Amino acid sequence: MCGIVGYVGESSAAPIIVEGLRRLEYRGYDSAGIAVHDGHGVQVVRALGKLRVLAKVLEDRPLAGTTGIGHTRWATHGRPSEENAHPHVAGPVAVVHNGIIENHRALRQELARAGVAFSSDTDTEIIAHLVHRELQAGAAGLLDAVRRAVARLSGAYAIAVLGRDEPGVIVAARQGSPLVIGCGEGEMLCGSDIPALLSHTQQMVFLEDGDVAELRAGGLRVLGADAKPALRPRRHIDWSPVMAERGGYKHFMLKEIHEQPEAVAATLRGRLDLDASSVHPSEIGLGPEAAGALRRVYLVACGTSFHAALVGRYWLESIAQVPTVVELGSEVRYRGALFFPDDLVVAVSQSGETADTIAAVQTAKAAGARVLAVANVLDSAIPRLAHGSLYTRAGPEIGVASTKCFTAQLAALLLLAVYLGRSRGVLPAERAAEILQALCEVPSQMHDLLGDADYVRAVATRLVHARHVLFLGRGLSFPIALEGALKLKEISYVHAEGYAAGEMKHGPIALIEPELPVVVICPQDAAYDKTLSNIQEVRAREGPVVALATKGDESMHDLSEHIIWIPRAPDVVLPLLTVVPLQLLAYYVADRKGHDVDQPRNLAKTVTVE
Numbered sequence: 001m002c003g004i005v006g007y008v009g010e011s012s013a014a015p016i017i018v019e020g021l022r023r024l025e026y027r028g029y030d031s032a033g034i035a036v037h038d039g040h041g042v043q044v045v046r047a048l049g050k051l052r053v054l055a056k057v058l059e060d061r062p063l064a065g066t067t068g069i070g071h072t073r074w075a076t077h078g079r080p081s082e083e084n085a086h087p088h089v090a091g092p093v094a095v096v097h098n099g100i101i102e103n104h105r106a107l108r109q110e111l112a113r114a115g116v117a118f119s120s121d122t123d124t125e126i127i128a129h130l131v132h133r134e135l136q137a138g139a140a141g142l143l144d145a146v147r148r149a150v151a152r153l154s155g156a157y158a159i160a161v162l163g164r165d166e167p168g169v170i171v172a173a174r175q176g177s178p179l180v181i182g183c184g185e186g187e188m189l190c191g192s193d194i195p196a197l198l199s200h201t202q203q204m205v206f207l208e209d210g211d212v213a214e215l216r217a218g219g220l221r222v223l224g225a226d227a228k229p230a231l232r233p234r235r236h237i238d239w240s241p242v243m244a245e246r247g248g249y250k251h252f253m254l255k256e257i258h259e260q261p262e263a264v265a266a267t268l269r270g271r272l273d274l275d276a277s278s279v280h281p282s283e284i285g286l287g288p289e290a291a292g293a294l295r296r297v298y299l300v301a302c303g304t305s306f307h308a309a310l311v312g313r314y315w316l317e318s319i320a321q322v323p324t325v326v327e328l329g330s331e332v333r334y335r336g337a338l339f340f341p342d343d344l345v346v347a348v349s350q351s352g353e354t355a356d357t358i359a360a361v362q363t364a365k366a367a368g369a370r371v372l373a374v375a376n377v378l379d380s381a382i383p384r385l386a387h388g389s390l391y392t393r394a395g396p397e398i399g400v401a402s403t404k405c406f407t408a409q410l411a412a413l414l415l416l417a418v419y420l421g422r423s424r425g426v427l428p429a430e431r432a433a434e435i436l437q438a439l440c441e442v443p444s445q446m447h448d449l450l451g452d453a454d455y456v457r458a459v460a461t462r463l464v465h466a467r468h469v470l471f472l473g474r475g476l477s478f479p480i481a482l483e484g485a486l487k488l489k490e491i492s493y494v495h496a497e498g499y500a501a502g503e504m505k506h507g508p509i510a511l512i513e514p515e516l517p518v519v520v521i522c523p524q525d526a527a528y529d530k531t532l533s534n535i536q537e538v539r540a541r542e543g544p545v546v547a548l549a550t551k552g553d554e555s556m557h558d559l560s561e562h563i564i565w566i567p568r569a570p571d572v573v574l575p576l577l578t579v580v581p582l583q584l585l586a587y588y589v590a591d592r593k594g595h596d597v598d599q600p601r602n603l604a605k606t607v608t609v610e
């Protein structure tokens with residue numbers, strides 16, 4: 001959580017930093033702050049609340065200078081307040097930090113015993129004091145002081161540091177939390193994520209864990225974990241700056257919902273051969289022989305990515321015929337999950353930085369399992385830890401509620417299932433061709449669905465005043481019911497539950513009444529007749545039904561108050577389609593309620609704490 005940005009160059013630093021923070025605000029938005037070196041010393045401005053509050057303060061009190069660091073916060077240690085906002089200052093040093101310092105209590109006590117007075121409740125302030133003390137103790141400059149200070153820290157951090165005595169220098173360090181360096185023309189930047197830097201440069205350097213880097217307008221110097229100079233290659237990032245803009249949409253979430261046809265198409269591009277009925281996920285690092293020897297697939301993920309993993313399980317078992325387990329990242333360690341060397345552990349994560357999923361990957365690796373990352377952010381922590389990666393190519397996802405990354409994850413998992421099915425000799429070529437053909441048609445079908453967005457908006461008015469909503473689905477539609485409920489609750493704050501339709505009679509049926517809208521995903525698939533019976537059970541108890549039904553299914557008219565039509569498509573790809581109107585439904589309910597859709601309360605896009 002939290003976003004950090006640094007700039008050193010020839011332009012005025014403050015506006016560039018605020019602009020970078022604006023793109024990172026999805027990571028945290030309870031307070032923000034900035035420190036700029038004005039040629040004489042370090043000036044700091046901080047403000048409680050969203051970034052716009054800080055921007056307003058800066059209008060009244062502009063900061064001059066061409067070197068600076070900034071931060072947008074999601075509180076972990078200490079409540080949201082101006083005192084706890086970053087940057088934190090100790091003597092000549094200012095620090096911004098993303099992550100959690102696990103030994104902060106011991107360090108705080110040690111510093112307090114040495115006479116340090118603290119002005120915040122944060123773990124970050126400790127870093128500022130440690131760097132200051134290293135300078136006092138004779139460190140050979142800011143880089144050396146930061147290197148010595150971070151050696152005392154355990155936990156995860158990405159930091160950027162300014163020092164009064166070194167104008168034109170930012171020192172950055174990372175361990176476990178993301179930090180990217182942007183190399184522009186006569187300027188250097190650092191940031192928690194690629195989109196924060198894209199309007200300046202597409203040339204990026206990804207720091208390794210343990211690296212400490214010195215950024216100057218004219219160059220970058222990196223020391224590795226062994227304190228020796230380290231070469232980190234520059235990489236060209238092919239995300240364009242406009243991808244991180246709202247592009248005329250009211251919210252990023254709405255834009256990202258509409259980008260799904262391209263997100264899916266890009267994820268498939270170059271990875272399948274329809275004529276040969278084959279899939280070529282070259283980066284996964286798992287040849288046909290190793291695929292054949294697998295005993296089990298173990299999917300780990302959190303939140304929306306967990307729902308993608310649940311769909312993936314259906315595909316892996318039915319298409320690749322490989323026993324598959326799905327587990328929440330946060331539960332893996334606590335239930336003593338067993339991993340084996342012939343397991344393929346697939347970690348699904350949009351950000352690639354989710355702490356719970358990382359912890360699960362580490363547990364699996366320690367047991368000798370092979371790990372495959374399905375991630376959207378290049379070079380993020382999970383792909384770094386994994387033996388192979390199958391990147392989704394959804395482009396930057398800014399809205400906190402995940403949408404296009406979910407459908408891109410589904411596309412990647414379906415490719416994986418076909419690849420494993422073919423490699424293991426259990427999937428006939430004709431069936432593989434049917435699945436791949438259906439998958440290739442998804443982008444244009446999504447396009448058609450998105451053309452009906454206005455109708456979904458009208459249906460959303462029905463749910464605006466609901467206090468609770470139930471989502472039902474069977475088979476492949478069950479994880480989509482879970483996802484529909486998650487989307488609604490996280491941005492509209494309406495209590496929603498997703499249930500397997502077959503489970504309704506085991507309890508939730510007691511809730512059915514005229515005030516409880518029930519959204520039923522009921523395409524004409526293998527589970528159709530059974531789900532239809534569930535709709536009848538809801539109607540018999542006067543529950544209002546919003547049905548997602550296959551275009552042309554006339555029987556639905558008598559059973560539902562509202563029908564959202566889904567294009568006719570093979571069962572196997574239906575989850576990629578049925579989820580789209582549910583995303584729109586959640587969006588329009590939240591928007592009608594006037595909520596901040598892209599930055600819902602209490603949430604952050606990247607959850608780097610356990």
Ligand code: M6R
Pocket residue numbers: 302303304305306348349350351352353354357400401402403490603605606607
């Ligand atoms: O980056 P990840 O995919 O690992 O994130 C997992 C969850 O935190 C994420 O999906 C979260 O549930 C979203 N807010 C859902 O919209």
